[in-house]
Amino acid sequence: MTVISDASPVTFSGVLPEAVDVVIIGGGILGVSTAWFLAGQGVSVLLCEKGRIAGEQSSRNWGWVRQQGRDPAELSIMQESLRIWDRLSADTGADYGFAKQGVLYLAESEERLGEFENWLTLVEDHKLDSRMLSAAEVTALLPDCRGAFKGGLFTPSDGRAEPEVAVPNLARAAQAQGAVILECCAARTLDAVNGAVTAVITEKGPVRCGAVLLAGGAWSSLFLRNQGISLPQLSVKATVARTAPGPSVFEGNASTSEFAFRRRQDGGYTIALSGYHEHYLSAETFRHFFSFLPSYKASWRETKLRVLGSGIERGLTTTERWNAGQTSPFERTRVMNPLPDRQVLRRLRQHLAARLPRLADQPFVESWSGMIDSTPDLLPIMDSVAPIQGLFLATGFSGHGFGIGPGAGRVMADLIRGRDCGHDLKPFRLARFEDGSPVRLGPAL
Ligand SMILES: Cc1cc2nc3c(=O)[nH]c(=O)nc-3n(C[C@H](O)[C@H](O)[C@H](O)COP(=O)(O)OP(=O)(O)OC[C@H]3O[C@@H](n4cnc5c(N)ncnc54)[C@H](O)[C@@H]3O)c2cc1C
Incomplete structure (x- = not known):
């Protein structure tokens, strides 16, 4: 079992x-990365x-x-992130399944090649090792992949980590530095006095x-x-499969317009449809309809709208207050x-064949x-939350x-400590959804 679920044992507990x-x-x-950085700086963290x-x-x-393919606004933080991934094993003594085997996007059309070229021009200042590949270079890199590819975009310094081991291992590293980490401990509400946060009320107490x-x-x-603050955020569901260990067709991560795959540390492949997802219609869909219209227009072909049934997805969109x-x-x-x-899994089998x-x-x-959480411009929010002093998002x-x-x-660790984080965080401010700024969908691929 790779995916962590309710059936997984509780491994982080305490007082x-x-x-x-x-x-x-x-x-x-x-949460885990921020805890690791804060605890490493001597800050007491739960x-x-x-x-x-x-x-x-x-x-x-x-x-x-x-x-590769990111909005330029995220790139400097992403470059720093890559440097952190690179030294994480040495810093913590644990395995993260991190390897730099490159990311390759394949283009089936001249139009797609043009999108790759535009993106490369936009990110020139970041001095990435991303480069265009000819059709012959694609074949040389991925000889086992059938298809009439016009070329590709390749970033050798990109890579992968194994999510289900990486995040728990980093949590253990944060714990070793003094962070208290509790599973099965929901935060219910916040307490604030004179507009400043004073406590979190968890299910186990304040x-x-x-x-x-x-x-x-x-x-x-x-x-x-529930705290009276509106955040435009909707979720889409995406399906993934992993294969048994098998022959090597490519050691890195690759995607066509149809599907994406990456070689795993265990020798298998993690595989999914490129960009395809399902959205369950709910009151939240209609509440944020206009904010999300640009991203829906850009992705309607790959977005399957579904009526919200009695499935587990319902929990996310409840209208209750507590x-x-x-x-x-x-x-x-x-x-x-x-x-x-199941239909996605059938399509994946067909693409592999x-x-x-x-x-x-x-x-x-x-x-x-x-469930993938999304904002209207597909950029994250990394900010303080103005109505409640001391609350960060x-x-x-x-x-x-x-x-x-x-x-x-x-x-986030620096932001919480009131330090200069060294990056421009304006694109990630929460107020961009309220101050009349137009929703700008970036050039991410
Ligand atoms: C199918 C799929 C493929 C993806 N592929 C990639 C990829 O290849 N590369 C990439 O960079 N990103 C990828 N992503 C996105 C990436 O996984 C997420 O952006 C990232 O994991 C988000 O991390 P997070 O900590 O914000 O949220 P999460 O990992 O969702 O964690 C939030 C946690 O908060 C807990 N929580 C929520 N409310 C409370 C509460 N009140 N009290 C206590 N706990 C609470 C939840 O239980 C949850 O564990 C993919 C996502 C999916 C679903």
Whole structure:
């Protein structure tokens, strides 16, 4: 079993402290990385996770750690993140499955090649090692892949890590530096006095603190709405499979317009459809309809709209409100573990047979899906939350928060401590959704 779920044992437990400097809500890569940096700086930290560390997006993702194709606004933090990934094993003595084997995008059309070229021009200042490949170079790099490719875009310094081991191992490293990490400990509400945060009320009791980081992934908007703060955030479901260990067709990560795959540390492949996802219509869809219209227009072909049924996805979109003394929706869905889409799995088998015949009979040993939390401009929010002094937010990483997670965690640690983080955070401010700024979809590929 790769994916972390309710069935996984509780491995982070202990006594709830009465008071800490910082409470972090959410044990995904954002919460865990920030905890590691803060604890390493001598700050007392409690990280509370409603289910399991990395139970949601942070163990369900493809494991790509990439600069390639990113919005230029994210690149300097991503470059720092790559440097952190590079030295994480040496710094902590643990394995993260990190390897730099490159990211390759294949183009089936001249139009797609043009998009690659435009992106390369836009990111020139960042001095990446990304480069265009001719059709012959693509064939040389990926001789087992069938298809009439016009060329490609390749970044050799990009790589992968193994999500389901990386995030728990980093949590253990944070714990070793003094952070208290508790699973099955939902944060229900915040207490504030004169507009400044004073405590987090968890299901196990209150914890006094001077600062709070909400890194709740797809649940962040629900938590904030209960505090009277609106956050435009919607989720889409994506299905993934992994194969048994098999022959090497490419050691890095690659994607065509149809599907994406990457070689795993165990010799298998993590495989998924490129860009395809499902969105469950709910009151939240209509509440944020106009904010998300540009991104929906850009991706409607790959977005399947579904009526919200009685599935586990329903927990995310509840309209209920609760107070500190009541069981919260976070306790009712410990780990968001939606069913994978069977039709997607069938399509993946067809793509493997057509494009990578050497893997055609490689069995899928596991499949899963995850809810990806998105913002209207597909950029994350890394900011303080003005109405409540001492409250910070790191969320909305829109399907690409794993690779940038360690860098973003370092940034959030500095932000919480009132230090200059060394990056321009204006593109990630929360107020961009309220101050009349137009929703700008960046040139991310
Ligand atoms: C299928 C899929 C493929 C992806 N592929 C990639 C990829 O290849 N590369 C990449 O960079 N990114 C990828 N991503 C995106 C990436 O996984 C996410 O952006 C990243 O993991 C987000 O981390 P997070 O910490 O913000 O959220 P999460 O990992 O979702 O963690 C949030 C945590 O907060 C907890 N929580 C929420 N509310 C509360 C509460 N009130 N109290 C206590 N705990 C709470 C949740 O239980 C959860 O564990 C992918 C995502 C998916 C789903």
